Amino acid sequence: MDFSVTESLAAWEANAEFWDTQMGDNSNRFHREVVRPKVSQLLNVQASDFVLDIACGNGNYSAYMAAQGADVVAFDYSETMILLAKKRQGNYLDKIEFCVADATCPESLYKLKRNRKFTKAVSNMAIMDITDIRCLWKCVYDLLEKDGIFVFATQHPCFVTLTDQYLTSHSYYGDAIAGQPQKQCYYHRSLQQIFNLCFEAGFIIDGFYEEAYGIKEIPDIIIVRARKSSSLMDHFL
């Protein structure tokens, strides 16, 4: 069974305040120790960057990028989340433009186009929360400048799922944080489905990590860097 955007948004609206309180100003240990180090390494944010933060939550990673001097357009489909992000990141509102937009909808994504192309795009732990990702890479590709990069971290689909299906995409309910008011919708896609969307949009993948929470052999997340390359030959010349 596939959950709709309406169902998934209703859960995030119900959970937005809880999420913001739990993440606070510094995010949780999982984000700080498992997600952020490799995302930041692959993204390598510079003061000259203009970055699109996809499904930004309460904006903590946008604030990290703004603190490096980058200009950021950050969006989330939850209006409540964006209100909370604006409040929490009040010191950075000259560097971050927070918007309500839906990552499943091309019209909504293209409205994020500004007077310059994005140098980079990032999405932390949201791909598995997004109902339909078929248009996302194509739209991000169009919004990025030549050689722009899209770094995303998401649940490792081989090891983190509550069902026994791997090859067939499907959705299920789960909790991001224990005690959250409402269970949220998760969307499982295999690695080949995720990677093929990157390739079909025209990206090449030139960075990849699998990271685990604590010392163990089974990773919890993947971190991928997709690079916009007008032609593969450009890359090798």
Ligand SMILES: C[S@@+](CC[C@H](N)C(=O)[O-])C[C@H]1O[C@@H](n2cnc3c(N)ncnc32)[C@H](O)[C@@H]1O
């Ligand atoms: C697990 S949170 C991660 C938030 C933030 N990136 C972070 O790392 O703290 C997932 C976020 O994805 C957002 N989201 C889910 N589906 C979305 C969609 N279709 N468009 C925009 N945002 C979406 C949710 O509202 C939520 O804020």
